[in-house]
Amino acid sequence: MATPTFDLADIKRRMQGAVNSLKHDLGSLRTGRASPTLLDPIQVEAYGAAMPMAQVATISVPEPRLLSVAVWDRGMVSAVEKAIRESDLGLNPMTEGQTIRLRIPEMNEQRRKEMVKVAHKYAEEARVAVRHVRRDGLDLLKKLEKDGAISQDDEKRQADQVQKVTDQHIAEVDQTLAAKEKEIMQV
Template identity: 65%
Template sequence: MATANYDINDIKRRMQGASASLKTELSGLRTGRASSHLLDPVMVDAYGSQMPLVQCASVTVPEPRLIAVSVWDKSLVKAVEKAIVDSNLGLSPATEGQTIRLRIPELNEERRKELVKIAHKYAETARVAVRHVRRDAMDLIKKLEKDHAISKDDHERYSGEIQKATDAGIVEIDQLLAAKEKEILTV
């Protein structure tokens, strides 16, 4: 009964949410190779509202340095093209009918270092999110102990569980960052 408010699995799930968010952000970083996920954040002004590019076109990678966007509705080709240009991804679209081709240029050394810095910012944001979950969980067990819902021994045990989950979350974030950093710096 005393542990009804404390759920380590919920805490771990919330911490893994930070890792999942980081994976999404890192997938959008361009590494010099074409990836369909590169266009995930692009929003198109279609039918009077903003909608994700993937909801109005199919994105394929026919070659390592080429992304092909096949727009389903002919009337949206210009809007998709404009959205890609406005997204600041550094891509210049070449339109052929309802297909937009995006050549991925080689990354120079300076741009690679810039992308690594951005990846580090994303990772730090994820680490902060994990620490916020830890702080909330620690506050909860302090409150439960103060309200005499759990014993001092339970408080210590739960604190250890929370810290282990936090450490595991930070390690996972660091591994994701290291993999992405290696991918970016590989020529």
């Protein structure tokens, strides 16, 4: 079995993956503004299987508070409409031929605060993921040092680098959360 080696680039990549996942999750959170990613979590029952909305329709934003869903197959319009109604997004689809229009209603203060709580939960999950990557990196460094593959000074120096990278990614998570929170609370 090959001896494991320490790769800071891999740790950075894994931490960035956690941040990217957070950005994707936050993108699907409803704010007062229309966003095509709002419909990402919705699965449509199509051709005997559950498919993502993006695979059966084109989603566009013609106005700041309006989503337009152009369904490709005329027979799928009712299934798409049903999927939107049954989602917990609180949207009311209006069908015009093969196009479904979704007016994004204003969110009240209570709903905004709920969304902020969800955003905080997503951010905490991202922070935990980043910390797990840090722990994995530090554990590997300790193992390498214990096995004599690297010196104690190298282990300390690389552990400091891992901590620095961790701090950068946690800061990025916090910045992303702050921006999303501001967007949600904007009236």
